[in-house]
Amino acid sequence: MAKILKKKTIADKITWYELDAPRIARKRKPGQFVIVRPCEGGERIPLTIADADPEKGSITLVVQEVGKTTAYMGRELEEGGDMLDVVGPLGTATHIPDTPGRILAIAGGLGIAPLYPILKGFKEKGHEVTVILGARSKDLFIMRDMTATLVDKLLICTDDGSEGYHGLVTEVEKQLLESGEKFDEIIAIGPAIMMKFCVETARPFGVPITVSLNTIMIDGTGMCGGCRVQYGGGDKFVCVDGPEFDGYQVNFDRMMQRQAAYVGQEKKAYHDYLCRLEAKAQQIEATEREEAVS
């Protein structure tokens, strides 16, 4: 059980949680994640640790509502209440070389949340970090100011052109690489499709690229194999072998298919949940109205 110390909505359907989890806060390293189960009967879902305060004993999670479990968390869990189960830190930590180099980090949408602690790790070791941050529209950026103050160069791009470069993160990536800028490593975190194209863009330039995979998981300890992805010649378990991998070896198409394994059931569960919430709200409203009348 972990107490929810702070909870706030930071953008449309994106919630920021600060949880009381002293052991995890002390132990976690950039790149690692936790698995949470919000309530009895709830599902176990992996979430990256976006930040941690070892002294306070707290960890930060940034969660986008994409289905029933995340909707329940955002709408029904309250500050001061509890997250039923939190286990971690899981996965291996990001490899951050001791000798400073030049890093290009690319984040799409919510990808900045898992990327942030990694950037912090690189900065602590004196690396020079350039970040490309992409979103559909300028109102959808999260953690943007804190990223800007942390890194050496921040490039913004939006799908709708409302701010910065009008286009995709991969286009900015390509321009940078073509302009002759030299990077020791690229790190891309975001939707699978974005990571796939970041890898394809980097390939002709031969720059090493690391990606962070977010597959479906249950235990997170290597016990079920549900998180496996095709990697190089064989399969890897993302929860223990990852979540970070050499992007050139990952079969993204298969991974995206695996992510969608339960999409039909999940859509229905999400829809049913929203309907139930709606019905509940209407009922409360109706009783309130009745009470007001009588």
Next chain:
Amino acid sequence: MSEIKKETLTEEQLRERIEHRDEYSNKDKLKMAKVWWREQKPEDRVKNTDEVPFRLSELEAQAEAVRCMDCIKKNCVAGCPVAIDVPAMLRLVGEGDFRGAVRKMKETNVLPAITGRVCPQETQCQAVCLMSKAHKSTDEAVSIGKVEAFLADWERENGVEIPECAPPTGKQVAVIGGGPAGLTCAADLARLGHGVTILEAFHKLGGVLVYGIPEFRLPKKIVEAEIGILGEMGVKFEPNVVVGQTVTIDELLEEEGYDAVFVATGAGLPWFMDLPGEDLNNVYSANEYLTRANLMNAYKYGTEADTPIADSKRLAVIGGGNVAMDSARTAIRLGVPEVWLIYRRTEAEMPARLEEIHHAKEEGVKLHLLTSPVEYTGNDNGFVKSMKLQRMELGEPDASGRRRPVPIEGAIEEFDVDTVVVSIGNGANPLIPRTTPGLDTNQRKGTIVVDFERFMTSRPAVFAGGDIVVGASTVIMAMGHGRTAAASIHQYLQDGEWAGNGQAN
């Protein structure tokens, strides 16, 4: 099994037998009819997750216990990995002294409600029972397991005696893993007065008992009740702690003040076959399929549980062991219309318990023998749609004494499926060895190396037992390890002597 006559005795017959229990000679007993338990009918049980056998009634348990000849050899005691004094226990049951029988049983077995249900008695105590020998059939053995389960259930309903614990010694032991090995070790250490904390990776304790073995073989409320008793004995539980990640063994010993550690993390690493297409959607490991169904309650998806599972029409389980049977029978209860078992040898070589194979067939599981998958193919969305099976024939016996399956060249067939559950076994999970410097493992199997007398590892103050030291085994074997290890830890906590270890198993 269906061939044998399962006569049921009338209440009068049972009473009469019990009344005259002291008058029978061994010859009489050999002729005495076995008291068969009743079972849910296959057509009913496939629609629920209740247990298959009904519990023996008090009279039935008593009358069955009377069959014990109380022979001098007591093979059953030697056949039991935790050496329950079976004849003494049965004598007390025969007399109707259930409380006394429970105490006798619990002298060496702390989880009888569980072992009574899941132990392979037909290869252990009941295999060597004089009744089996005399009749040349293990079916005729005294039903030790059923009596054991009866007693444990009787106790749960008539008031459980919480074992007395010695005064606190001030020593603290961390038990890693809440499966049968860890639970047994914890119970024994608590009785000896040591402070015990069980650290468990999952949100719930029980290990394979809660995530693997299905509800219809072992109701989860029984496991919860047994674990509850440990709580009352003062054992502390810390779920959601993955040792090696959340905290390391070194930290437990050096920073968190534990005096000793018992590693009982089980054999939780699913084996796959490395076949093309094995990563397709709806190709599961048995661990994943069973965990979704059992621990996460996927069969209540949409109402009480949020973890989905494939909505299958034609499912194939690969393997012929108990885990394969559990997977197939779980699929049946999830409403899968067609469930197949794909096994590379014949039914005679299947490692699963006869009773399980029999139950599976009764419930409609179909066998497809002498075949083994070599490739899976998927549809455009990446879901498995068929597999290529290699036909086999039986060759010479292998190391296990079973005839080896040999591929018939060119004999490949296509088999349509929409779900596959790979159930070919589990290895040792490498998480703890990887994060504990100096902890020796068996190079080939990855199991932690211990001596099997004191269960000491190559690291001082670190003990290990259960599946993590032998690979996938049995509940009772894990419990036996837990018990011996507890005694060994107790001794170590008193004299501080470390015999050391590091030889290969």
